[in-house]
Amino acid sequence: MHSIKLAAALLCASLAVPALAQNAKPAIPAAPAKTLGAAAPSKGFTPPGQSANTAIDAIAVIVNDEVITQRELKERVATIVARMQQQKVALPDAGELRKQVLERMIVERAQLQLAKEMGVRVDDNMLDRAIARIAEQQKMTVQQLRNQMEKEGTTFASFREEIREEIVMQRLREYEVDNKINIAEAEVDSFVAAEKAMASEQFELNIAQIMVRIPENAAPDVIAQRQKRAEEVLRQLRTGADFAKMAATYSDASDALQGGAVGWRPASALPPLFADALTKLKPGQNTALIKSAAGFHILKLVDKRSMADAAAQETVQQTHARHILLKVTPTMSAADAKRKLLELKERLDNKAAKFEELARLFSNDSTASKGGDLGWLYPGDTVPEFEQAMNGLKLGQVSDPVESSFGYHLIEVLERKSDDVSKEKQRAAARNALRERKLVEAVEDWQRQVRDRAYVEFRDESLK
Numbered sequence: 001m002h003s004i005k006l007a008a009a010l011l012c013a014s015l016a017v018p019a020l021a022q023n024a025k026p027a028i029p030a031a032p033a034k035t036l037g038a039a040a041p042s043k044g045f046t047p048p049g050q051s052a053n054t055a056i057d058a059i060a061v062i063v064n065d066e067v068i069t070q071r072e073l074k075e076r077v078a079t080i081v082a083r084m085q086q087q088k089v090a091l092p093d094a095g096e097l098r099k100q101v102l103e104r105m106i107v108e109r110a111q112l113q114l115a116k117e118m119g120v121r122v123d124d125n126m127l128d129r130a131i132a133r134i135a136e137q138q139k140m141t142v143q144q145l146r147n148q149m150e151k152e153g154t155t156f157a158s159f160r161e162e163i164r165e166e167i168v169m170q171r172l173r174e175y176e177v178d179n180k181i182n183i184a185e186a187e188v189d190s191f192v193a194a195e196k197a198m199a200s201e202q203f204e205l206n207i208a209q210i211m212v213r214i215p216e217n218a219a220p221d222v223i224a225q226r227q228k229r230a231e232e233v234l235r236q237l238r239t240g241a242d243f244a245k246m247a248a249t250y251s252d253a254s255d256a257l258q259g260g261a262v263g264w265r266p267a268s269a270l271p272p273l274f275a276d277a278l279t280k281l282k283p284g285q286n287t288a289l290i291k292s293a294a295g296f297h298i299l300k301l302v303d304k305r306s307m308a309d310a311a312a313q314e315t316v317q318q319t320h321a322r323h324i325l326l327k328v329t330p331t332m333s334a335a336d337a338k339r340k341l342l343e344l345k346e347r348l349d350n351k352a353a354k355f356e357e358l359a360r361l362f363s364n365d366s367t368a369s370k371g372g373d374l375g376w377l378y379p380g381d382t383v384p385e386f387e388q389a390m391n392g393l394k395l396g397q398v399s400d401p402v403e404s405s406f407g408y409h410l411i412e413v414l415e416r417k418s419d420d421v422s423k424e425k426q427r428a429a430a431r432n433a434l435r436e437r438k439l440v441e442a443v444e445d446w447q448r449q450v451r452d453r454a455y456v457e458f459r460d461e462s463l464k
Contacts, residue, residue, distance in 0.1 A: 041126060058071075064110065067107060080257055082303045092245055097249075102463050108165070111169050115394075118175070120328075121168070130167060156264070179443050191430040204266050208260040208300040212251070230289055248260075269433045270436075271290060274299060284301070286301075319415075320415040320422070321390055321410050322372040323409045324358055325364050325365040325372075372412075
């Protein structure tokens, strides 16, 4: 069961979830929320009281206009405990664990509500393809995957909704954060120069983290309280406390219930604040307290390994492509987007319009002003669905509508070439590393804002 859930998490991670800030755990399905009102709360919102219709079981917390019940919380805790035991992560105090799990549920619920407001949807066809990829990763058929899930006590319907929610939250993060990250060429130049100047060998680091979050616009006394909490965690670690147990007990990061495990990351892809502290450590050691805009961090260097530069003379195929992207929005359904793109493709096939003209008129992408031109693409530069469709096209051929996490595309391949990519690939790697650095902080900050702006009322005071 764990390996299947891990594959699901990796599938969603392939949609560009950043290091440290990524939601490394698979979402655990919660029971459907009982809505308390149709409208989202605004400033001055007064929560409605309980009624006979909504009090199906005790309410643990209200998140905007939905509730999380004690039953949902109990079920989620049971699932988390089973997984932590399987992973041999030391369990925290039962009360602290309930608070940790509930906080994750609040963050998930707030994100899913925002996604709903913004019209982010995952239809059954996209979900079926995602599950087929999970089964393929596990070397199973979909039916075998279903049999395995049900044998281990998880209904296939619950698993499908779990993956749907993961994809929805990932698409929301892409729209809200990923697509707004810009890397200037001057930044790439500086990064490449700094890498060349480094005489030491490059390493990948296996790290874990404990993060004590600072709320958005926190007052000085609140920041002081959060710092005191982080310092107490550090004190206990220095007197021999288990890092994984402390992370599961105190960390506000999304990987807390995995013992804070982040996994392997190139040192160059980490924020300099973190990389500088980690490179001074030996495996098994922890950093001192590190303060960022998101909160207070304690990082553990689990292990490190050399990154051999075997790609210096690598030759790969590059593809010069362009596209027209239609995003699914409240005013543009998936069916409407596909229908519109089919109309545009027919015009292209009949030579009634030029691709670049249609891209400028209709594409929802930042490349619209350039006629949809994406430039030269290396393997891995685009999402898997886009790359697979692009690689199957002949020169000058226009694809049928292709669905990806960004929306629906028409793709045309203009040129292909094989190239010694030593210099170009170095710049591409630099650009990706810089992007990951920015995403770490940007995603943490965005998640904090979503959580802090949600109306949250605890009905069970012991859960605060």
